[in-house]
Amino acid sequence: MKKALRKAYIGLIMAFLYAPIVLLILYSFNDSKSRANWGGFTLRWYEELFTDPALMSALGTTLSIGILAAIISTILGTVGAIALFQMKRGPRNVLMSVVNLPMLNSEVVTGVSLMLLYAMAHVQLGYITLLLSHVGFCVPYVVLSVMPKLRQLDPHLAEAAQDLGATPLQGFMRVILPDIMPGVFSGFIMALTMSIDDFVVSFFTTGSGVSNLSITIYTMAKRGISPKINALSTLIFLCVFILLIGINLSDLRSSSKSKKKVESVRIPY
């Protein structure tokens, strides 16, 4: 009886979390502009979505900024983590707390402070400032996910590589990088999702007509509801769903091969 109650509670919470999404998906197939009634099944909104120039260019911006920002911040963050790792304790702690600052700050403050920076440097707000800002707030997350892997590293490995005649670069590419790769990869994924999901920082640091999906959705939602956005949400939700299920299934499979107990489902947060 108690067990049933507990399960029912989880069910209720799931209903609360999923009801809006399910309704959104249902109504994205509704052939009637107002949601007041059901006008039959249609794919009209999906057609309109893919022919809407504003939304399509925003999607392009979101994806290109996301990928570029993730690549740049992964490189910068990995290099930074290695540099930090080699520092002496005192200066390292100082630099670490500086790097952690943006994560303590609220997004609004980060956004407006970057806006002030570009104004001071007389940089016109646009694609470049948007990209720089995204790199800016993604780097700390990459550092955070690479650092633990560096700590686990055997300090003698690199030395051994060099004793065996590897140049420092070879030693890094062949020995260090493969070992810290999981951290680098999860940093990349985190940066990518943070960038794609970001609204607040983008809002303050873009201009000259460059806008990403979040900003476009915001302006559309402020004007009122459009079934096109329902269609868009449905597609995004499907992508996320398939992606996450895929990641976790491959995890399950690889771990059952090695006969290890599956301890957790990966949620790259």
Add this chain to the structure above:
Amino acid sequence: MKKNRALLVPFVLWAAIFIVVPLVMIVWYGITVEQSIPYTEVVQEDGATVFELEDGSIVTERPQKKTVISFANFKRMVEPTYLKLLLRSLKIAVITTVICLILGYPVALILTGRDFKRPALWLMLIVLPMWMNFLLRTYSWMSILENSGILNSWISALREAIPAFDAWMDSMGVGKRVIFLYNENAVILGMVYNYLSFMIMPIYTVIEKIDHSLLEAAADLGASPRQSFLRVTLPYSIPGVLEGITMVFVPAVTTFVISQLMGGGKVPLIGDIIQNQFGKSSDWHFGSTLSLLVMVVVLAFMGALNRIDKEDEPQKEVRIL
């Protein structure tokens, strides 16, 4: 690993330009104001215009505004209008955090119990909606709660179908359309929906790590499930609770998106005012002063939580009498 100082340069440069300088800018803008220099225009005999300043000196260029250090914006900040907004932001954030805690703690507790065979999978399903763009999540509630939205269309269908329900609704003084959106409750709902997972995740992580032998020992020593929850699980889960509180409270106190979409501009919060100062009303100095205020509030809040964390830390060593 051979030390390589060259690696440090790009990273330190990045940290300086994108973290330190912007913060210094906020502080600088926050403690300064623009002041216009009073002057009179004088047209000289040769037709050229010059500008006479108050001290009698004459310049040929039109005097620009100058930036002076002033605490005028700090005074403006404590005016009742802005103070009220800050208090409302804090109130809504606190209510949101409490609701998230009340709803979220049992979820974490149940999932870590023995009812579910694959707790991690269920946790993933609960966090999954967070992966959708957060504007879309908020928007989905708008389309449900709108005056001509899904919920209202269901209610009016019900009223047509059941006359008694219609009469009851009329007697309650409810109009043809129930107004759900554009008030404080709608904003709180939007926040709870968006931030609930931020509360569940850290609590789940902490409870999951509790050594099961502790709970078994408690049971062996005769503790009832309730006692072992109060004496073992609860104290050990405090760090997760505190992290969850931070992760909900900080975005809730500074958001301007949810208040604008769910509140329709009728429930302005401190974040809205900051956003306004950098947009329409364009007073970057006052906006920066308000940002400083928000930073201080957030830091003070986290400092206070950290303190609790240290005091409440469960004893690591086992006491043997």
